[in-house]
Amino acid sequence: METILFYILSALIVIFSIASVSSRKILRAVTYLLFVLIAISGIYFLVDYSFLGAVQLTVYGGGVIVLIIFSVLLVHHIELELEVTPLKKKIIAGLISATGLGITLWAIYTFPFTNATTYKSIEVADIGRKLLGYGDGGFILPFEVISVLLLAVIIGAIVIAKGKKLNE
Amino acid sequence: MGYEAILVLLLAGVFLIVLANFLSNLLSHKSDNPAKREPYECGIETIGPTWIQFKVGYYLFAILFLVFDVEVAFLIPWAVVYKEIGTVALVEIIIFLFILGLGLAYAWKKRALKWE
Numbered sequence: 001m002e003t004i005l006f007y008i009l010s011a012l013i014v015i016f017s018i019a020s021v022s023s024r025k026i027l028r029a030v031t032y033l034l035f036v037l038i039a040i041s042g043i044y045f046l047v048d049y050s051f052l053g054a055v056q057l058t059v060y061g062g063g064v065i066v067l068i069i070f071s072v073l074l075v076h077h078i079e080l081e082l083e084v085t086p087l088k089k090k091i092i093a094g095l096i097s098a099t100g101l102g103i104t105l106w107a108i109y110t111f112p113f114t115n116a117t118t119y120k121s122i123e124v125a126d127i128g129r130k131l132l133g134y135g136d137g138g139f140i141l142p143f144e145v146i147s148v149l150l151l152a153v154i155i156g157a158i159v160i161a162k163g164k165k166l167n168e
Numbered sequence: 169m170g171y172e173a174i175l176v177l178l179l180a181g182v183f184l185i186v187l188a189n190f191l192s193n194l195l196s197h198k199s200d201n202p203a204k205r206e207p208y209e210c211g212i213e214t215i216g217p218t219w220i221q222f223k224v225g226y227y228l229f230a231i232l233f234l235v236f237d238v239e240v241a242f243l244i245p246w247a248v249v250y251k252e253i254g255t256v257a258l259v260e261i262i263i264f265l266f267i268l269g270l271g272l273a274y275a276w277k278k279r280a281l282k283w284e
Contacts, residue, residue, distance in 0.1 A: 001171050046171075055241045063234035070230040073222040125252075128245030132257050140260060146242060147267040150235050154271035157231040158280045161224050 005046055012039040024081040026072055034065045051124045228280055239268055 013036055020032035037060045044053035085093075134140045206213070242264070250257050275281055 001175070005171055005175060051245070054244070059234075059237055059241055063237035067227075067230045067234050070222065070227045074224060074227060075221070124245050124248045128247075128249035129252070131242070131245055132249060132253055132260055134256060134260075143242070143260070144263055144267070147239075147264045150238060151267055151271040153235050154232065155274055157228060158275055158278055161228045161231075162278060162280060 002046060006043070009039050009042045009046065012036075013043075024084070026075070026082065027069070030065065030068050030072055033068070034061060037061045037065065048121045051122070051127055225283060232275060232280075235268075235271070 016032045016035040016039065020029045020036060023029040023032060037056065041053045041056035041061060044050070044056055130137070131139050131143050243261075246257065246261055250261075
């Protein structure tokens with residue numbers, strides 16, 4: 001049953017990825033990308049990694065896509081279709097993709113996978129304990145540094161978007 | 169986890185929509201004339217492309233939303249283990265939220281939240 005679901009999700013990811021890069025209307029490409037991201041979160045839920053699945057849905061499916069859509073809408077001539085890719089570029093892109101696929105497959109097939117003897121699902125609580133742990137093996141400092149990073153993102157975005165007006 | 173239930177729900181959803189569309193296509197009365205193909209708009213017809221460039225203000229709001237979206241992703245594990253860790257967790261999250269609050273205050277101060 002899980003195998004069937006896995007193949008359904010994988011097929012969705014592959015189909016919509018191809019649709020996303022081959023669509024000549026830019027807003028449609030973004031919509032296909034949204035489907036890809038949602039299907040990836042489905043894979044995360046399938047392998048019982050529900051926290052990452054939820055983060056994938058909220059941050060990527062919710063946040064990043066909104067950001068990409070707005071940056072697309074900021075483009076001047078959105079109604080224009082992207083030009084047809086020349087054959088030479090298509091061949092180069094195909095070769096690069098094939099190389100990437102080859103390297104990935106080689107890495108997967110040569111890696112000595114062993115069957116896991118004990119199965120432990122990672123709960124949200126485990127992540128929270130690690131993240132907020134102030135003792136040995138805790139990650140409380142990186143956790144606080146994340147907030148500084150997010151602060152830098154806010155300030156950077158405002159400075160760039162507001163531009164000259166800040167100086168007035 | 170009951171994957172069978174998800175699959176059945178998925179198939180049922182797809183089946184219902186396909187069936188509803190197919191039946192309404194089959195049963196509906198079909199007529200076509202040029203007036204029907206006009207867009208539903210009041211007033212005069214639009215001239216030229218209707219896609220326009222959006223204000224950069226939208227982008228600012230989108231990125232602010234994204235930042236606080238990421239923050240939620242970190243708040244969830246905190247909320248799950250809050251009782252376990254106790255007061256220290258409260259102090260930790262107050263520092264976290266304070267630093268992020270500085271960002272919001274900065275946005276407020278620089279009038280980024282104001283729609284101009």
